[in-house]
Amino acid sequence: xxxxxxxxxxxFTILLTACNSDSTDGGxxxxxxxxxxxxxxxxxxxxxxxxxxxxxGTIEDNVKPEEIPSKHLTSNELETGTEIYSxxxxxxxxxANDEQNTYLYTLEKNIKSSD
Numbered sequence: 001x002x003x004x005x006x007x008x009x010x011x012f013t014i015l016l017t018a019c020n021s022d023s024t025d026g027g028x029x030x031x032x033x034x035x036x037x038x039x040x041x042x043x044x045x046x047x048x049x050x051x052x053x054x055x056x057g058t059i060e061d062n063v064k065p066e067e068i069p070s071k072h073l074t075s076n077e078l079e080t081g082t083e084i085y086s087x088x089x090x091x092x093x094x095x096a097n098d099e100q101n102t103y104l105y106t107l108e109k110n111i112k113s114s115d
Contacts, residue, residue: 031077033059033084033096033105034069040094040105042077047104052085052095059084059096078103 031042035056059082060073067076073084078096085095096103 029065029076030109031075031103031105032069033075033078033094034071034073035084035094036072037070038107039068040107041109043104043106043108047102050087050089050093050095050104052097053088054086056084056086056094058082 032039034040057073059075059078059080061071062078062080063069063074063076065076069076075082079098082096082098085097087093087095092107094105096105
């Protein structure tokens with residue numbers, strides 16, 4: 001009986017460890033775009049306060065989600081062809097438009113929504 005209990009504990013521990021390691025592989029990463037060597041980070045706060053100005057360019061290349069872009073007009077999330085615009089209100093914010101959505105990017109990391 002003691003061997004069965006010990007075996008069950010070992011199997012249970014192995015299963016928990018395996019499940020835990022799978023859940024950490026698909027981490028969540030902040031969306032980043034690189035413009036002229038500077039990285040800008042997605043933010044959902046105050047999106048309605050910014051309006052698009054002139055077209056800067058379109059995303060030309062992608063890196064893996066866990067990587068930080070280092071080349072102009074590269075992103076770790078936005079698809080190739082996504083349009084990047086300056087804003088009328090600030091030179092520290094940029095708007096990205098794809099066919100379905102509009103996104104706001106800024107110099108500051110991890111800005112949370114004000115909701």
